[in-house]
Amino acid sequence: MRGVLATDKRGVRELGAEDLVGWDEVTQGVVLNSFDIEVENPAFLRPEERPYSDFNSYTATVASWRVIKPVYNRDICIDCQNCWVWCPDSSIISRDKQMLGIDYDHCKGCGVCVEVCPTNPKSLLMFAEAEEPEEALGKWPEKKKKAK
Amino acid sequence: MAEKMELKSTEVWDGNYAAAQALRQAQVDVVAAYPITPSTPIVETYGSFVANGYIDGEFVMVESEHAAMSGCVGAAAAGGRVATATSSQGFMLMIEVLYQASGMRLPIVLNVVNRAIASPLNVRGDHGDMYAGRDSGWVQLDAFNAQEAYDLNLCAFKIGEDINVRLPVMVHQDGFVTSHTAQNVHPLSDDEAYAFIGDYKPVDEMLDFSKPVTYGAQTEEDWHYEHKAKQHRALMDSYVVIDRVFEAFEKKTGRKYKRLETYMMEDAEVAILALGTTVETSILAAKQLREEEGIKAGVVAPRVIRPFPLNELRAALAGIKCVAALDRSCPMGAMGALYNETCGALATIPAEQRPLVTNFIYGLGGRDFAVDEAKRIFREQKGHADVGHITTHVQQFSGLRGPKLGFYESKRS
């Protein structure tokens, strides 16, 4: 997990913490540049390798908006990518079709990933924000038996 | 490479065809359009130019005018030279996206072939649609005949695309009276026209993948106001570029345009202030009155409706005795917009220089505006001027059947 979060590269700021400049300094046409510099083929760079500008959401965090959070259980996950597809905030980190975990800088704790997880028991479950992941993993439920 | 078209030095074109030829010569990359009378032939002709190899461009058919302008916004943000045309109800449906285009500073050229707004349904010319877009943040140019529809389209690209402007531009022309009236038009050759406009230089184009950008960001109370103020400033300041483009155009063609056109105002006592073809009809009336009755009549006409030529207007009207502001759109419960903007400008000069100002609503739904009616209005203004106050209602209706309709009287003490 380390090395793939915005926090690891440069730290992230709260959303809305931009410098409030005057009318003469705002960008023309409300155009927001993702990068401060030109980048060749950014599509081939991983997010954490891209030189995102302060105006890109990647450098802003919404972590504090969360009261509950998804916890990921590697032992059960089948790498089906359902959560990656459905997450509305691109906060599932997956590499080469292999699930790595949650981007807690941008996850708002909506629970969609848990909802769409097909395993039994689920590989993602919602816990209180303050719960340590290790403790949470210790409380994981057993496989449910099908009712006969 | 697009094929060139051989044009004669004098062509007989209507306003629509003249505008379409200008779009061809500008080699517009994308036209997204939903045709509507009386603007249809502009985009139809562009389509045929593309089909016949005269333009390397794309005609995008869409399902509504809202989609047409949305398509234009997308294509312009992507980095292309973009234009379209509409009228009346189509313009009304486009309005939401007009604000998007100007807010995103995309130099789209929109030909507005002015037509009345329903209900009742009417396909003919008045300025109802033009007036509905007043605050949309576009540079707005007004053509009084087919030649000007051609000329101003060429200028529109050069103005809007200027790095110091980067705003969308409307070119207005009167539905039918200009759009469907063929007159002598002197076009430039394809090479001259293109050289005048120049290559399109994209800014913040979305198809530049090395510099990804976001268009259409949300800004709440902490940002929105500053962005709008910056946009207003850009539109206000665009007059510098407009003047420069008009000057370059005059050098090229000998045809002179000013942000505020004035005719016979040097010694005028009374004036008509108008837009569109009415300007030329009023000039004819003023000439005749000067010869026949010795009335010193003049005509004032905003060529550029936005940015509004306030300085030029008050300079032109200071010291004359009476001016009638003619509005070809029913203000529905207020004085006409041209009247209000004129009075606003005049309120900033010393009282003793201010003319009396009256307001006429006229020509709705294509009602003819005749030379004789223009002369009658001039004579009436002369009457006000002679006694020193407005002797009629301040707002009157010209060319209307039924009992005389008028509102407000001048307050003399």
Add this chain to the structure above:
Amino acid sequence: MIEIRWHSRAGQGAVTGAKGLGDVVSTTGKQVQAFALYGSAKRGAAMRAYNRIDDEPIINHEKFMLPDYVLVIDPALAFTDNITENDKGTTQYIITTHLSKDELIAQIPELQDKKERVHVVDCIQISLDEIGRAIPNAPMLGALVKVSGMFELDYFLDSMKRVLAKFPQKIIDGNMRAITRAYNEVQ
């Protein structure tokens, strides 16, 4: 300033005729204006087209007109439309009809005091014969050239060939014959 009013039905080519005339006239260095009063009218509805011709640029955009020439290209409109509206006392009328001039005038009271200003020509028959369709605009132009003396016939024919250049040769030839016949047959 010469002013011309066309009385036509939508689809008979009055607008094309008026624009074609404008096109030819412009080649002589004159200023022209060609417009029409129609809108959502359908094929067959009565409509009017207009020309103005002048030495100076034409800045008059009013629709009101005291015509020098009234061109009626549909036979029935001579009876049902107000073709003598805004007569200026010298207005010349060219009316398409299969009737003789005397027969036509006998049936239209408004024309009786304008006899010497009325000209007749059967543009419908001429266009059927020569072009194969009832498109009476081109023959009417031939009649106008004769009555007005505005151009030499040959000059006009040459110019019209250029205006019609986008059409097949067969159509161009038919139009040339129609113009020439109307020029010779108008009375």
